[in-house]
Amino acid sequence: MNIEQARFNMIEQQIRPWDVLDPQVLDLLFVVKREDFAPAAYRNLAFADMEIPIGSGQVMLAPKIEAKMMQELGIKKTDKVLEIGTGSGYMAALLAARAEHVVTVESRPEIAAAAKANLERAGVANVTVEVGNGIDGWAQRGPYDAIVVSGSLPTVSSALLKQLRVGGRLAVITGEAPVMEAQLITCTGDGVYNTVNLFETVVPALDGADAKDSFSF
Template sequence: MNIEQARFNMVEQQIRPWDVLDPKVLDLLFIVKREDFVPAAYRNLAFADMEIPLGEGQCMLAPRVEARLLQELGIRQADRVLEIGTGSGYMAALLAARAEHVTTLELRPELAAFARDNLQRAGVANVTVECADGSRGWQQRAPFDVIVLSGALPRIPAELLKQLRVGGRLAAIVGEAPVMEAQMITCVADGVYNTVNLFETVVPVLDNFAAAREFSL
């Protein structure tokens, strides 16, 4: 496989047609090597328009979904980011390339270790991987400028919204199959939030939230 040609095809045939047109985001997809975050058994599928299995029922989101969320968040250099659902560490690496620091939470110890190894090999130094249940966020480092959920959940927990700074943005895929929608929620004032629906999709539910029962919104 010609890796660079496959990467180019991913960007031009999957990602750009999904209205990902920010040149900074597109450039990142060439800089952060997706194939370095994929399990060895699936390396040849690193650029395919599909969710890559990570084991234990978890997966990497399709490239176009990751890229679109990254574009909509508009990460800034001074942003402090919380990601919930580390998976392979790839989305954390993309976020970290634009942000000051990323804290990423992974419930499963094996995946947390996999992500740490991937990030270390990639030379990403501004990401902290915590093995933790992210269903109530990460109060220890709150408030955050950006919160990203790398997977779906039925509704947004109130605890997560409270961990956004004023002006902070939260990106999540909300709902239950077969009806899910990516949303951007912005904290416009203390306790006041504006929600914009971005696109419809269906992705696996984060296991942090599979058993959670107390939600708001």
């Protein structure tokens, strides 16, 4: 398998057609080696238009979803970023290449450990991997300039929104199958938020989101 040809095909055949045209994002996809974050058994599928299993029932999201989220967030070098749902660590590596620092929260210790090892092997030094439930964010390290949720949520909690600085952006996929909406929510003032619907899709729920949503009080 020609890895570089597969990477080129992924960008030209999957990602550009999804209107991911920001040259900085496209360049990042060449630099951050997606195959290094995929489990060895799925390395040859790293560039396929699909979710890749990473163990414990978790997946890497499809490349075009991650690329689109990166483009919409418009990460700057001064940004402090929160990712909820570390997974393989690939999205954190993309974010870290553009941001000042990334805090990524993973609920499963074994997934967090694997992601940390992937990031260290890739030489990514400006990511802090935290183990815990990040559905309502990670307030102890906030506030943040950008937040991305790598998985879907039934709804966005006010606790999560409050962790955005004024001018901060949240990229999240909300709803329940078969209809989910990717959204960019921007904090335009203290307690004031502007929501833009980006595209419809269906992705797996963030670990723990289903259970949380089913509680009744």
